[in-house]
Amino acid sequence: MMAEQMVVNTTLPMAGRRLDRDVNRLLASGYRTTVDDNMANLDVCLEGPLGSAYEGGVWTVNVTMPQEYPLKAPRIRFVTKILHPNIEFITGLVCMNVLKQAWSSSYDLVNIFETFLPQLLRHPNPHDSLNHRAAAIMKHSEKLFREHVILCMKTYAMPAILPTRQLVEEGLEKRSSDLSLSDLLTDSDDDEDGNGNNAHIALPGSS
Template identity: 70%
Template sequence: MANVVVNTTSPMSGRRLSRDVNRLLAAGFQTIVNDDLTNLEVRLEGPMGTAYEGGIWTVSVTMPQEYPLKAPRIRFVTRILHPNIDFNTGLVCMNVFKQAWSATYDLVNVFETFLPQLLRHPNPHDPLNHRAASIMRQSEQEFRDKVSMYLRMYALPIVPSDHAKVDKNLEKRSSDLSLSELLSDDDDD
């Protein structure tokens, strides 16, 4: 990240943004960052013990020019069924987040605390996704079942099929064979 130009209103906020992105990367979050650090895509795993456990979502983060004084904009790129996340746009209900945001928070707080808490404690009484909220209010079990169904449809990690593994092993063996043939002493005739 050397020589990154940060598009912010002050040098102080540019240093802060750079530090916060580096902390997020150091915390082990798989992250794709644009050149000026204002747009990120971060991989978020569902918290253990929740209906979201086992899922992996890509979350888009847009940093405002006023960061860290203003909260980043958070959007799920991977579809998720949650009362406080719009199913079509992925926007997260930010009322509580924006009110609670403080310049002392950083991106690690967003991904280690805020989003996991949102997934652990959906609020059907302040919904962005009215359908999910309605299901949740009617039956917790039905809501968990629907979340599981959507998780399997959209948020499971991509695992190579056995066929792909066999093909890869064959390819490796054939390249090893070719390499061993090239290195054989039989060519000294």
């Protein structure tokens, strides 16, 4: 059972106190968060950073805390679908190489949601990808990649639910054959470097 409020337990061992403190700091920062009873799993609402292709979207992000926290980085997974080279579309897992390189035991959960994830969304890296099709589209055309990100975001991650047809048509200038939802979800194999004839189809899948 998930609880939205936690009470600091000063009888916890040192590692447990650190986790307890960090969870409470995240809650105090205003993030909509649900936490399980032993603080091993959290679901946190993340808004897309201003100025990025993800601006306006809201994602639920699951954080699994390792026993070795804070020496070991948490496992981060996007529950809400997102189109991003460094995030696997089906599982929502964030590339651990990216997180491990940035992680330090001095960081906490607030750093993840105020710094790490916003930077990841602002600066996708197609050269260290989990979603190879998204990476291929970004290498082929950053403008087209942004348009596909917005289409996927409006389909899955908008705070207000609108009819899919309205979302697809709203503000997109590409022809429907380039940006239709059926194309976006087609399971074809594009050239990973974005050189194929179908490079305009930005599949969410990572294979």
